[in-house]
Amino acid sequence: MSSLFINRKFALLKSRITIRMKYDFNQIEKKWQDYWAKNQTFKAENNSDKPKFYVLDMFPYPSGAGLHVGHPLGYIASDIYARYKRHQGFNVLHPQGYDSFGLPAEQYAIQTGQHPAITTAENIKTYRRQLDQIGFSFDWSREVRTSDPSYYKWTQWIFIQLFNSWYNNDSDKAEDITELISIFEKEGNANVNAASDENVDMFTAEDWLSLSSEKQQEILLQYRLTYLAETEVNWCPALGTVLANDEIVNGVSERGGHPVIRKKMTQWSMRISAYAERLLQGLEKIDWTDALKESQRNWIGKSVGAQVEFRIQNSEFRISVFTTRPDTIFGVSFMTLAPEHELVSQITTPEQQAEVEAYVEATAKRSERDRMADVKTITGAFTGAYAEHPFTKEPIPIWIGDYVLAGYGTGAVMSVPCGDQRDYDFAKHFNIPIPNIFEGVDISEVAFADKDNTIIANSDFLNGLNYKEATKKVILELEKLGCGEGKINYRLRDAVFSRQRYWGEPFPVYYVNGMPQMIEAEHLPIQLPEVEKYLPTETGEPPLGNATVWAWDRLKAEVVSNNLIDNENVFPLELNTMPGWAGSSWYFNRYMDANNENAFASKEALNYWKDVDLYIGGSEHATGHLLYSRFWQKFLFDKGLVPVDEYAKKLINQGMILGTSAFVYRVEGENKFLSKGLIEGKNVQPIHADVAFVNASDELDIEAFKNWREEFNEAEFVLEEGVYKVGRDVEKMSKSKYNVVNPDNICKQYGADSLRLYEMFLGPLEQYKPWNTAGITGVHSFLKKLWKLYVDDSGLKVTNTEPSKDSLKTLHKTIKKVQEDIENFSFNTSVSTFMIAVNELTAQKCTSKAILEPLLVLIAPYAPHIAEELWSQLGNTESISTAPFPEFEASHLVESSKNYPISFNGKMRFTLELPLDMSKEDIEKTVLDHEKTQEQLQGRTPKKVIVVPGKIVNVVG
């Protein structure tokens, strides 16, 4: 046997050992992910002696593109928190699911004929695989999918509860509609103080009882918390669908560029306005960011003022206006109606008719966007009619103008040009008088809108009063005259709840003589019917109009063929579906008891988990999901169905991760590319290059780029110092910018623990920050260093030796800092802290188990796979996830001396190690006697010496 052979054999053996002792993250991560799944490590129990903690992520819409590295940011943060809470001994509920109804799947179905349920299921599979490989501690046994009939059964059920409820303003809560009916039967509606449609007719008990059943249903709809109403929508005839405002660009549809018209449609609405005040008040007791609360406050838009009625001269009509400045009522010099106001056509005099009609027509043509775009152009028309001032009885000319919006308040304003800039501008433009009703204020240039410094003048009984006094007094007087009252107005509008789409929850509703009827709860869910096409029908009905089996047989209590509709026992079903926010408005309650078939969640589960302790998600949902879901929760609370009326105690918005795009520069008109440093003064066109072709030093892999697309195959590259440098720019991460980074690749190359650490290391959770894959090597080599602290070529090197003082100090300052950081959601700084700890322990050559074992628990929430692996190598047989969080002991950090910074006139010049128990006087003396101090002073005498024990010394002079 030759010695060469022996050497080779030995080398082989050695390399096998090295592999086992190496940080093989792919193998380790797979191993522990399988372990967690198999052992259901993160399954939360609905019965536990431990205190509960509920950590929730906003669930994703499973799109076809899968996850990019920006998506898991919030999930990683919440996962760290959830794991931390487990270490602290909490019973943690940390679920995940899918908001799986939505447009992209439907759009795809229209294009390919593929059923949205199929594509959705495929996308979910991809999402699940991607989520699993990042190592989240989700309790998947509670997964929900909003598009699953077993889930939307309960969405339909809640809809029925809303339909069967009305809002009693006196008790300030939702009540059963049967109670309202019994009031109507006893005394009519005169004393009912309810959130209802405007202009509800008055009726007595006798009137009510004499009405037909249809008429009664119609009246009840005016009170129900979800109701049918005529709503003006943006209808696109070519697409056969209703568009949201932001889907319309320059008056045509964003998709396809088709014309869009305003059209009235009968739609389901949610009476969220009934909850406006409670939604506002509720913000006080939840720990959400100020920015988020503020945008909800703005959205609700509470304003306090008065409603005033103005008689119209020579007419029966009255104009009702809302104003926040009733105190300025003597400054009214004209009234302005929105061009769409219903009285416009009725009060316009014959002489003014042509002008007014032309104006109304002109404004109708302008889209809302156009009207908003140019607010500077003042337009309007005089109706020829006059209102009468309630106090002075003077005539007030009535104008129309598009600066008054039909949709806000009453669509009419009393114009006080001296006190409102818009009225002022309008008055100047049309030469309307501007009476001044403010004491000592010059209004020759601008209106005076400063409430706090207002003293009213030229206003009869209001003279000399300030804003508050005058407002109070004038409301009193208006009430005496019966032509006004104090009023609070909200901007918040009822929310349209119908969508002309296929891929959404069907309504549990059928129609008898045009009146909606609810299907009894025991027959739910009403499942989405099959359709041939996912487009609207030729007659313009929603996609469900294509279904042939979509009628309700009341006797059989089942969905039957449309052919059987006889309007006696078989009736047509609702063709609209629910909007995207239906399913997401209550899902956080479902997780508490996700597989319950008899209730949306059991009372026991609801009472145990109660509410979300930490909710993490994007700020883009501020005025959508986060408002609607609060509304539903309050409703469910009123009905005694949930135990709390705010469902999320604390909410954090994670920032977006942006992409770092790479650019190559093509010389105009040539197939030649100049390196970044050579483009100065050259006529070049920047082109996005895929970030995958660029290394950490911004150097382009030219071959990969050439092979990317045919047009680049023959391209010529002008290099600088032998390499081609790309330009960089931070943009939103998107496919079209070729800056998308896929977490799959990161996990493969660096591992999930590296991905998790790096996402946190990038910066504060709430901040927007750019992704740059190059930086991940930092956290990755940190993990390798961590590994080496425990394991080397010969195996585990952890010992039972007594830890050194230094190591104890390192450990305990790390415990302290990491704990503080997690509690402040400052995850980026804990990653730095871990790095410092590992660097220090490596330098200390620490092998002591007493240090290294608790260190793993600290790191486990962040990098759970490597922590589990080393934990088990240390001989533990249970998962690290339930190990108690190490106790911080301050005694290890006690110092006897301090390295004082010695500054002169505020500038630090040198440091001096001094005992911490040294007195102020001794410190001063020691510092002044020091040779370096003499050097600094150069013979000057210090005027003053500031000594802050334990902090700093500052010599002034």
Place this chain on the structure above:
RNA sequence: GCUGAAGUGGUGGAAUUGGUAGACACGUUGGACUUAAAAUCCAAUGGACAUUAGUCCGUGCGGGUUCAAGUCCCGCCUUCAGUACCA
């Protein structure tokens, strides 16, 4: 316009109550190891001046308070996000 957040090295970012600005990383430069590369390790790295010692300047801009300001106060500028004729 209004509301909210933010401006710190070449880059991401640290600095918890005013007390050593730039922690921790990335990148860059130099070095070690290697036949070589990768990996790893060591050193330097805000700018200017200076051989060194060191000096000056530096947290968007201009003022102020203070022994001391990234941090507090006043006035601006810029960026991002939301919202918008809300009576």
